[in-house]
Amino acid sequence: MSKRGLGPENTVLSRSVTVRFAVSPGTGLLRPATQYPSPNQDERPVGIEPDLVIIHGISLPPGEYGGSYIEALFTNLLDPDEHPFFREIEGLRVSSHLLIRRDGEVVQFVPFERRAWHAGESTFRGQSCCNDFSIGIELEGTDDTPYTDAQYEQLVPVLLAIMQAYPEISPRRLAGHCDISPARKSDPGPAFDWLRLYDGLGISEGISR
Ligand SMILES: [Zn+2]
Numbered sequence: 001m002s003k004r005g006l007g008p009e010n011t012v013l014s015r016s017v018t019v020r021f022a023v024s025p026g027t028g029l030l031r032p033a034t035q036y037p038s039p040n041q042d043e044r045p046v047g048i049e050p051d052l053v054i055i056h057g058i059s060l061p062p063g064e065y066g067g068s069y070i071e072a073l074f075t076n077l078l079d080p081d082e083h084p085f086f087r088e089i090e091g092l093r094v095s096s097h098l099l100i101r102r103d104g105e106v107v108q109f110v111p112f113e114r115r116a117w118h119a120g121e122s123t124f125r126g127q128s129c130c131n132d133f134s135i136g137i138e139l140e141g142t143d144d145t146p147y148t149d150a151q152y153e154q155l156v157p158v159l160l161a162i163m164q165a166y167p168e169i170s171p172r173r174l175a176g177h178c179d180i181s182p183a184r185k186s187d188p189g190p191a192f193d194w195l196r197l198y199d200g201l202g203i204s205e206g207i208s209r
Contacts, residue, residue, distance in 0.1 A: 023165035028112030051168035104150030143189020
């Protein structure tokens, strides 16, 4: 099914949901979001405010949706005996600021003011260590299966709230994990519809990431 053809309803959505999400100043907590704190976080470098958003895709086990395995991974509670893939990633210490599940639920693991561990070795326009200055948003999904309407419908207002709180984050400061770690990462993959995102954000002109 085509995901194009977004019409006025999307504009209405962006407008109406702007008030639905807000970032608490000072703490970097998103409201409303399910708070699920991860121990995999630390201080950003002194004086650094986030000025980049990285979009990711994740599913655990790969290709399977639902369940609480992503939360378990980000809180170091994934049982390696539950799936062969979990054995492969045993000991991994990672997190993201947010997860948007297939049904649109928004989960926050790390406040935006702090550094989450989502990017790994990475470079954005010559600047390395993207974790230092970025916000990581995971979408539950895979590279080649369309992300859900509910996910786009939440991602847009979440980003608008983030951009309001951190004005350095412009639409030109949105990137995929595949863009900052091209040799290692392919997420969020070709399934992620950047044009749909830009439409939702109200950007009418094409934009080059
Ligand atoms: Zn990623």
